[in-house]
Amino acid sequence: MKRSILFDTETTGLDPATGDRVIEIAALELVGDLPTGRTFHTLIDPERDVPEEASRVHGFTRADLEGKPKFAEVADDFLAFVGDDPLIAHNARFDFGFMNAELKRAGKKTLGLDRMVDTLDMARERFPGMPNSLDALCRRFGVDLSARTTHNALLDCKLLADVYVELMGGRQHGLGLMAEDGQLPxxxxxxxxxxxxxxxxxxxxxxxxxxxxxxxxxxxxxxx
Structure with missing residues (x-):
């Protein structure tokens, strides 16, 4: 069955071109568009300050990140986890932009944009003219938001996994009816x-x- 990776990042700001860095990466494995339970998650020392306005969004301060690995130290583990499979994110251009800036800085192969699946684009196509933030989609699909007090990458991945299932047709998507050769009978x-x-x-x-x-x-x- 098809494997894909749903991922999210938290950062020190909005633009890697002006020096903003990734401080958290979370990734979640999907097989047949459903979570398998395998995850990748790490906090990262951004090697710079964390502005107060960014801390208000995700809850992390510079002190929280001291002693955490630098991006170059976790890059290979992240790349091994995601493999060559499609990469799903909400407002994916933001996450791809930051991850590719970090990978380039670390001397690693960047993520091809042909792998990008943007759930924000999917939501806008399905619900044109309506709010399509992750919070809005969770409320629309009845996904529990009670634990989301700040933008935590791993929690956001788990919420987005539920939203993605709904965007793809709900929990009966594909029905899981597989023949012995792995094909749908x-x-x-x-x-x-x-x-x-x-x-x-x-x-x-x-x-x-x-x-x-x-x-x-x-x-x-x-x-x-």
């Missing part, structure tokens, strides 16, 4: 709202078993 087509719809094809043995079951029923209504 069915016809798949695009239904309303671009959702994947699975039409299961019964095997001859299943059809025979069903016919035998129906034959034992008293006046089954679907035979009239």
């Amino acid at each position: 069915s016809v798949m087509y695009e239904g309303p709202m671009n959702r994947k719809v699975v039409r299961v094809q019964p095997t001859p043995q299943e059809l025979a078993a069903h016919a035998a079951f129906v034959a034992g029923l008293k006046e089954p209504i679907w035979e009239h």
Whole structure:
């Protein structure tokens, strides 16, 4: 089944070109668009101050980050975790911009933009003209926001995973019906709202078993 990585960052500010740095990375593995429980998470020493206005957003101060690894020390672990799979983020251009600035500074291969899946773009297409922040989407889909008092990257990943499932069609997306060879034993087509719809094809043995079951029923209504 398809593997993808949902990730989020927290930073010292809004623009890596002016010296802002990443202070937290969280990533969460999805298989078949559902979380597997595997995560990557680290705090990072940004090697600079953390402005007060940024601390008000994510709750981290410079003192919280002292002694944490520098980005170059965790870059290889992050790249190994994400592999070559699609990368999902909310307002992904922001996170890609910061991560690629850090990777370039560390002398590592940057993330290709062809891997980018932006849930903000997905939400704007589905809900044009409506608020599509992560908070707004959580409220729209009934995702519990009670723990989100600040912008914590790992918590935001977990919230976004629930939102992403809904944007992709809900918890029954794909139905998880897999044959022994790993393929869907069915016809798949695009239904309303671009959702994947699975039409299961019964095997001859299943059809025979069903016919035998129906034959034992008293006046089954679907035979009239």
